[in-house]
Amino acid sequence: MEIISYIVGLGASVMMPIIITILGVCLGTKLSKAIRSGLMVGVGFIGLNLVIGLLTSTLGPASHAMVEKLGLQLTVIDVGWPAAAAIAFASTVGAIIIPIGLVVNIILLITKQTRTVDVDIWDYWHFAFTGALVTAATDSILWGGFAAIVNMIIVFYLADWTAPGVEEYNKLPGVSLPHGFSAAYVPIAIVINKIIDMIPGIRDVKADPETLQEKFGIFGEPLIIGSILGLIIGALAGYDVKTILTVGITMGGCLVLIPKMASMLMEGLLPISDSAQEFIQKRFKNAGKIYIGLDSAVAIGHPACMAAALVLVPITIILAAVLPGNRVLPFADLAVLPFMLAMVVPVTKGNVFRTFIVGLVMVTIGLLIATDMAPLHTQLAINANFKMPSGATQIASICDGANPLTWIILQLTGLKVVGVAVLVAVVGAMAVINSKITKRRDAQEDIQA
Template sequence: MDVLLSAFKALIDAGSYVMLPIIITIIGLIFRLPLSKAFKSGITITCGFVGINLLVNLLKSAVSPAASAMVTNFGLNLDVTDVGWGAISSITWASPIVAFLVFEILGINILMLVLKATKTMDVDIWNYHHMMIAGILVYYVTENIVWALIATAMTAIMTLKFADWTAPLIEHFFGIPDVTLPTISYTSSIIVAAPLNWVIDRIPGLNKLNFSIKSVQKYLGVFGDPMMLGLILGIAMGGLALFPVDKAFLTGVNVAAVMVLMPKMTAMFVEGLMPISAAAQKLTSEKFGGNGLSIGLDAAVVVGNPEVITTALIMIPVTILMAFILPGNRMMPLADLAVVTFRVALVVALCRGNVFRSILISIPVMAAILYAGTFAAPYLTGLAQSTGLSFDGQIACMAGPSLTQTAIVFWSCISQNAVIVVPVVIVIFAAVWFLVEKKIGMDKIEAYAAEYDEM
């Protein structure tokens, strides 16, 4: 186990840009692509992914100072500080049980693929920390390795199934076929968003309200262009941050650049993916009767969508305001405000680009994150201290136990009572399966996509 973990850690430490071409090349060879084509696909996908991450980081660098300034301007001074997902990731990988959880997740994915219980081949290994944190927290609280393994298994199975069920949204809204996104910071929102979307569909008048970038372009002309909209929203955020005019304008330019360049990087990513996808579909059709596989990737590939960025930029000041006014909230959003795009991306796809409805649903999604972060703060702070890290006061983030899916698993499993855990899991699965797989099935998603294209 130690040897395997050392090899795995060496690969992880090399970084995703080294891992991705290696993994994609190996997958290509498994799917019988020639080595040259498999390697070219791996490099092309990685170049697209590098471009996407550079733009995501550009967006973060533009948004983070403005978000921090808004926190100060709002006079927000709560006693639980958002230290960001990166800090939680480092805490997760420092756990003494991490080796067991890594290979457990790998084994679950392979077993589910063999049993045809999932179509997701999760190669997003560097984001395993999202699935492991529930088990690690359960182990910290209970000191029971069995319940830690149960928590991790539940999280992994839920994530793979949510990724399967939401795959049509990736293909028909974001335009990336044969890909799923088993990143909990992305999939978790579906637990809150799917029921709310179902309710809104049944409220007369409200279900007809639609605001998307495509519809805005009809009325605003050049100012409805994603580039101009990014400029306007970025400047507005700089204004709320009370930046000088030049700094506010620079924020707007950076956001506008992301809006323009992100689709080009996504197109390059898809270009590299297509040979792998075609080979996978051919082989799985021959061997498994058409039960094609999808490659599970980092949700970064969709966060550059113009509607996603627009929704996120609006939700950042809204989230800060909610932190101030929500009764019982103690979490001060800070480090993770720049990655709100990940929290709202699936909401936007579910609402097929309707920014008005996306914001309406994102409000309770983000409120749930604030409350879960508040309640889990003592445990997360204690876990951080057990790894040798120290902070002034209690800590939280908008990932880990703050995410609805992880929070439900964590709070269920620390009870160490199957009578509580099993019904909770069944209810969540049944609700999401009904609302996504059945009520928002492939036929309806295709109709949504056609409607969106006609706008």
């Protein structure tokens, strides 16, 4: 545990090169090639974190300014995902989640229940957060551990289902996204996307980046879309002209730079992904394709994701003011809205309009979920000696305090035996569906080969 905790504490830019290098050597990659791949992945994460940091440091203050301008007086303060992650890892479940997660992933791989090798162990905090909430609600570490494992298994299935779409629309070959926050919105996206398919007229709206660029020329390019939305956000924040222009250029730059940083990361990851496929094919017949599980940060740069997320920032603030039953003041986590939409893009096939509609529904539901879970969230924070912000009676976060999958698991575990039966049935059904989907994909790949 001390070794694992030390490695995790190094941060993604150091932790990932170590993990990728070790994984590469284990899979038969030459040591020199594995080291280079690991370092290149580290460079990609450094670049990605720099750009995301720029996005957050620009979008966050603008969002805060909009909140203050509207003068919202809500008693539950959104303290952001860093606080939620710290609270999760400070819990009893958080102390054991990494070894549990590694064992669960290995078992799922051996039994062919997943195709994802999750190397992003930092993001196990999402599962720990679910487990910590359930532990606090039931006063039982066993229930909390069970909840965390169920959450993890469901997310692995969702990562497998969306992996081909991530490859196609995010240009991330051999990658899946077993991200506890982003993956939770995939079922909602599937349902809403199906509903849109049934509505004449609306179902025919084509708003993918290629179509937008074809129709609007230069104004359909991600750079221009991001810059225009940035200018609007700056204006709504009440900034002066200089700052408005800075926000506009920064947002446009982020839409261009994030995919480039992700492609650099992929340059390092591809040799390891190829080695993984060769390793599996040699030792396990009919095992199918294997995906490397990464943080959804590598996917947020898709134009549909970023454009929809930037539009949702001011709308989320307005929703918080008018939505009946909401007591959450969106604040620190407004900048993570792209992560909410990262895995929606493969479902909507990159359609900006559909991604926005799905996002609007998700934000509305999310505010109510965050309000409902705020008492438990606050209790966990107090247990972890978290300093409460001034003026706040309770705290929440969009990531993971507004997570629908976490909320559902929390409600079902409250029903004890009945809830367990439902969760086991859901996992079993997903296992059957996942098996059928992967077999169908394997058959299609054999035909193409």
